[in-house]
Amino acid sequence: MHNEPSPEPMVAAKIATDATEAPVNLIAKMKATIADLSARQILMLIFLGLSLLAWYPIYSRLDPFSRWAAYDVFRIAPGTHLGDAVSFFFLDIPKVFMLLILVIFGVGILRSFFNPERTRTILAGKRELLGDVLAALLGVVTPFCSCSAVPLFIGFVEAGIPIGVTFAFLISAPMVNEIALVLLFGLFGWRIALIYMSMGLLIAILTGIIIGRLNMEHQVEDWVYEIRMGQTPAQLQELSWMGRVDYGIYQVKEIVGRVWLYIVLGIGAGAAIHGYVPEGFMASIMGKQAWWSVPAAVVLGAPLYSNAAGIIPVVQALLEKGAALGTVLAFMMSIIALSFPEVVILRKVLKPKLIAVFVGVVALGIIMVGFLFNAIM
Amino acid sequence: MKKLQVLGPGCPKCTELAKRTAEAAKALGGDYEVEKVSELSKIMAFGIFTTPALVVDGEVKVVGQVPSVDEIKKMIG
Numbered sequence: 001m002h003n004e005p006s007p008e009p010m011v012a013a014k015i016a017t018d019a020t021e022a023p024v025n026l027i028a029k030m031k032a033t034i035a036d037l038s039a040r041q042i043l044m045l046i047f048l049g050l051s052l053l054a055w056y057p058i059y060s061r062l063d064p065f066s067r068w069a070a071y072d073v074f075r076i077a078p079g080t081h082l083g084d085a086v087s088f089f090f091l092d093i094p095k096v097f098m099l100l101i102l103v104i105f106g107v108g109i110l111r112s113f114f115n116p117e118r119t120r121t122i123l124a125g126k127r128e129l130l131g132d133v134l135a136a137l138l139g140v141v142t143p144f145c146s147c148s149a150v151p152l153f154i155g156f157v158e159a160g161i162p163i164g165v166t167f168a169f170l171i172s173a174p175m176v177n178e179i180a181l182v183l184l185f186g187l188f189g190w191r192i193a194l195i196y197m198s199m200g201l202l203i204a205i206l207t208g209i210i211i212g213r214l215n216m217e218h219q220v221e222d223w224v225y226e227i228r229m230g231q232t233p234a235q236l237q238e239l240s241w242m243g244r245v246d247y248g249i250y251q252v253k254e255i256v257g258r259v260w261l262y263i264v265l266g267i268g269a270g271a272a273i274h275g276y277v278p279e280g281f282m283a284s285i286m287g288k289q290a291w292w293s294v295p296a297a298v299v300l301g302a303p304l305y306s307n308a309a310g311i312i313p314v315v316q317a318l319l320e321k322g323a324a325l326g327t328v329l330a331f332m333m334s335i336i337a338l339s340f341p342e343v344v345i346l347r348k349v350l351k352p353k354l355i356a357v358f359v360g361v362v363a364l365g366i367i368m369v370g371f372l373f374n375a376i377m
Numbered sequence: 378m379k380k381l382q383v384l385g386p387g388c389p390k391c392t393e394l395a396k397r398t399a400e401a402a403k404a405l406g407g408d409y410e411v412e413k414v415s416e417l418s419k420i421m422a423f424g425i426f427t428t429p430a431l432v433v434d435g436e437v438k439v440v441g442q443v444p445s446v447d448e449i450k451k452m453i454g
Contacts, residue, residue, distance in 0.1 A: 115440070116427050143427070143441060150386075151417060151426035227417070230424035250442060 033241070041242060048245070059098050066091035085275025092187065092267045092313060097256070099186045100179070100263075104255050107141075107178045108248030112239055114142045116152050117232045119169070124159040131165035132208035136201045139172030143251075149342060153349050157220060158229050164212020170346075171362060172204035175337040179259060183312040188319075195373075196329060203337070203365040210361050211354075219354035259310075266310030273317035283322030293327045294370035298363050301334030311335055325377050330370030337362055378408040381453060384420045385413075385429035394429040394443045401449035409453065 037045075070087035071078050078087075119142045123135055144152070149170060156166040176197050184193040239247065286293050315328050338359060347355060383398055385391025395413055402409040414420055414432075423432060427441035431452065438452045 117425065145427075145441075148427050148441070151421060151428065154417070154421060155426040227421055229426075230422045232424040 037242065045245070055098065055102060059095070062091055062095050062098075065094070081275045083275075085271040088274045089267060089271040092270070093264065096183060096186050096263055096267065096313070097260075099182045100256060100259075101252055103178050103182045104252045105248040108251035109244050111141055111143045111251070112244040112247040114138070116142055116144065116148070116155065120155055120159050120161065121232075123156070123161050123165060123169070126161075126165070128162055128164060128212050129209065131162060132168040132205045132212065135161075135165045135168040135208060136172040136176075136204040139169045139204060140176045140197075140201075142169075142173060144173040149345050150348055153346070154224050154227055155229060157224055158227065162212055163217055163220065164208040164210070167211045167358060168204045168208025171207055171337060172201060174339075174342070175204065175333065176200040177336075179255065180312065180332070180336060183263075187313060187316040192325070192329075196332070199329070199369045200333065200337075203333070203362060203369065206365060207358070207361045211357060214357065216354050216357065219351045219357075221349050221351060224349050262310035263313070266313040269310075270313035270317040273314065274320065277317070277321050280322040282318050286318060286323035286327045288324040288326075288374045290327075291371075293324070294330050294374065295367055297327050297331035297370065298334040298338075298366050301331045302338040302359075302363070303340050324374045326370040326373030326375070329373055330366050333366045333369065334363070337366065378410060379453060380434055381409055381411045382432040383411070383413050383429060384415075384423065384425070384432060386415050386417060386420070388428065390443050391415075391429040394431060394439075397443065397446050398431060398449055398453075401446045401453060404446070405450055405454055407454075 066087045067078070069090040070076055070083055074086060076083040076086055119138045122138065123131055126134060153166060153170070156169070157163070181193050181197060184196050284290065286297070311332065315323075315332055319325065319328050343355060343359065346358070350358070381398055381402060383391065383395040385394065395411075399411055402411055420426075420428065420430070423430065423437055425437060425440050429439075429443065430437060430441070431439040431444075431449070433453050444452070
């Protein structure tokens with residue numbers, strides 16, 4: 001075991017960096033990078049590699065595992081209410097967490113290439129329509145938490161980014177996030193995850209266009225225009241590959257630490273519905289023929305917040321019992337995109353009229369998505 | 378003397394970063410002045426808009442993350 005990098009590659013790297021030939025340079029750079037790694041980092045990389053290799057073989061065997069856990073370990077008879085609920089729980093818990101860890105790590109690496117400061121630079125000076133589309137797309141990959149919505153809003157306004165474009169970002173960033181996508185993919189399959197993502201982007205872009213057309217610049221609180229922002233520090237933009245891996249691991253710890261309890265509770269509730277609620281029970285309340293259920297789902301979903309992680313497993317169980325897909329999508333989008341705390345935060349920078357327009361347009365968009373899916377599916 | 382500034386409007390993560398920074402400064406035992414900056418216009422004067430952030434002698438070191446005490450020690454040492 002080398003606890004310290006041996007001196008030879010360092011010297012070699014230095015000499016080779018001075019050389020003019022490009023291939024030699026590249027190899028030397030790689031050598032230097034490896035020499036810079038500590039023993040702990042190398043161990044971590046090996047562990048990461050092994051985990052990635054083992055991921056799929058484990059993931060593909062979760063179904064037999066869940067039946068084994070429910071029927072053999074807990075000795076519950078298959079086909080009973082309890083047996084159904086318990087095997088559902090043991091299938092979904094490892095499935096969701098395995099997907100979550102893998103995807104958050106991957107998205108973390110991807111996100112280390114983006115930050116709100118850089119996104120602002122990209123969006124500054126773009127025309128309205130192109131800006132709306134770009135902002136919605138960047139909202140997916142830019143790390144964002146609704147607690148920094150206010151500084152972000154000010155930063156965008158100060159860079160001269162149109163208000164509609166800013167809203168396209170503020171809607172897409174929380175709505176099309178990796179937690180929602182992972183849960184949708186794991187529990188509903190890739191089709192619904194893709195539908196959710198494209199509808200989320202569409203609502204963000206359309207709201208951006210509408211708010212842009214309404215010329216609501218004067219509906220921003222006046223003090224926002226008085227803030228002067230400093231120059232973005234240059235070294236924020238650069239990260240080494242090791243830094244990106246660290247960032248991915250940091251994201252996994254942070255996000256899983258924040259949402260694991262909601263997921264366990266949500267899957268627990270979903271498992272209970274799965275085992276005990278009779279087939280077709282939800283059809284009368286959340287079925288296609290109950291047209292009012294779409295707006296009702298949006299109104300119910302708006303005050304709920306950050307429990308998206310816990311709601312999706314419940315929603316899956318509802319869908320299984322006869323709820324319509326459009327209604328369920330509307331419910332989910334409303335919980336994630338419209339949240340009471342975020343509205344309170346944004347009230348600091350927006351006048352009430354603009355807040356009302358924002359909530360109204362997003363809610364209408366979600367209701368339309370709900371109706372559309374109930375009509376075509 | 379080194380000047381450490383923890384930027385954040387008061388979210389839970391910001392409080393955590395302030396706590397860890399104070400801990401790191403105490404462990405190193407050097408001459409540090411720790412200041413909490415919560416006023417939005419002052420935070421934005423540093424050119425960032427993701428909080429929490431750590432600034433050492435006017436230089437932005439961390440943005441939007443809460444590093445461990447050991448990592449903070451390296452940044453301020």
